[in-house]
Amino acid sequence: MNLPTPRKLYRGLRKMLRFLARPARRGGRRGGRVIQTYRGYGSRRSVFLIGRVFRQPGIGLNLKEGPLDDIVNIVRRTVRWGVRDARLTVTVGAASVDVITDRDGYFHVTLDVDEDWPDQAFWQQARLRLHPGRREGEREPVEASADLYIPPRDLDHAVISDIDDTVIYTGVASKLTMMYQLFVLKARHRTAFPGVSAFYRALFHGDTGERRRPMLYVSRGPWSIYDVLEEFFHLNRIPHGPILFLREWGVTLQRPLPIRAKDHKAMLIRRMLALYDGLPFILIGDSGQRDPEVYAELVEQYPGRVRAIYIRHVHRGSDRDQSIQALAERVAAQGCDMILAKDSLEMAQHAFQHGYIARDGLEEVRADCSRRS
Template structure:
């Protein structure tokens, strides 16, 4: 691995520091309660989003913008904690509701949509207000973004992240942050051709589909901002990034939560939300994505057009297992492709009419360019 120059290292570390301090800056530096929102998704009937309520220390410092202020904000972010039982008022698209946070400060919103949406709808704004716990508390406000696809959308895409979109790294947070901000993320964190493939799937045959792109993972919510930045730097279409659990050593929860069947549950929820849409499922061969996706096909016959599994394993016996699953889903009208690279996935998607000629050529060009880097 090439060693960055001192100037590049300083610039990368400075960007990293600003990135880590960003959530506290967005909360206007208040030493109080804060709402953090994650991108959500919805249909023309209802919306779904997740967020968390924190309390963060103020420290009473009034520092000018710069590295020292960012360092202080990183410290404040590190020691902030989730607030259980907080009340959050939600308003969006003609509806309102009030929800409570769980013991770790997380809240979930499922809100019916009353307003008539434009046919070309996409990102909609949800207004959240954290209600006072005591008379001395001030309400805190935040806006969340929810993706609602256009009326004429023809497909939804669900993708795993680690070992599917990006090289393994979610479990090693510090290494991934180094790669993002010091090593130029677009060259060293995404698989060759993957950003062009996902853009082609998002755009469809005519380039105007704007299909819902939903990303699922077992990673902790603490990695949300890092992965969101990864998607931005690599020009991968933004969409809700959905995790299920918080893990790691914290004062509130010293052991990881179990996340059994989390991916299947999320996919079932999305398929119920978009009952008229067929789906494409993308994952990797390293864990149980093929088994989970085959189960989804069996439960929802005719709903899954294709399954793309990135080949990342070393065991020949795993090849046999996945080919057996492919035969099972084929009998139900779905194709499971065990692909060595993004171009193989794109070529199959092009044959099915899921992506355009231009999209396929972009994947081919991006794959060749990345392999030469």
């Protein structure tokens, strides 16, 4: 691996500093409560959104924009903490609902809507209003907005994908490693699997090239890497829908031990199946964890709802091959194909043969895999 020159290293580190400082800077220089929202999704009947309320310290210094200001904001971001029992009003169109944050400051919103959005209005906004707290000086509400992806009415499929060892190598699924690769080395080809960007674009556009299917992503990682993955998806031109994590973990003052994430992936997928009721799904995962088992159970619980399952081969040993083959035979009885694929091209070939993607999409995946081989 070629190491960056001192000049490139400096520029890359400056980009990292600005990137890390961005969330604290968005909240303003004054201390107090801040609403952080994550991209949501929905249909023309209901929407879903996740966010968190933080309290962060202010800046008592009049610093100009630069490395020192970035470092101060990074410190502010690091020491901020979630606010429990905060009350927010979330409004989408004419519908609104009040929610209360949990003990770590998170809130989850499911809101029924009745909006006559135009067919091409794929992104809508939710407005959030944080009501004044009990602390002295908190007399003014805090406001924020969040993006919601609303797919077109004429949909044929939705796509749910795991992230770890499915889109990216788990070895780079840490914040600092990914940021070093993205901003300093620009080694995006060493973080994403070959062909994955082209394959996900092909799935997004579908067999007609104009489908704009919902692309929903789940991960075992913590919310703290959300912004890094969002940047990663953007740089790799992967269709960026909502990114739904399973837990918040890491050594913090509020939560010194990880929260168990058992069954959370299945719970999130069930929520998406309910939201897009009647719409068939394509599921993508890897063989390293329990994705095949979780997906097979969902196929049996929701007959006819899952048309294809693509499992990236990342394991070692023939025993795992045999167990996945047994699962494939089980789901076949429900009309679902489970494909254990060695690479993105093998997934794309099956998707093209079954009319899930267009020929142009298949050839783009083939070309990308060829360049990366």
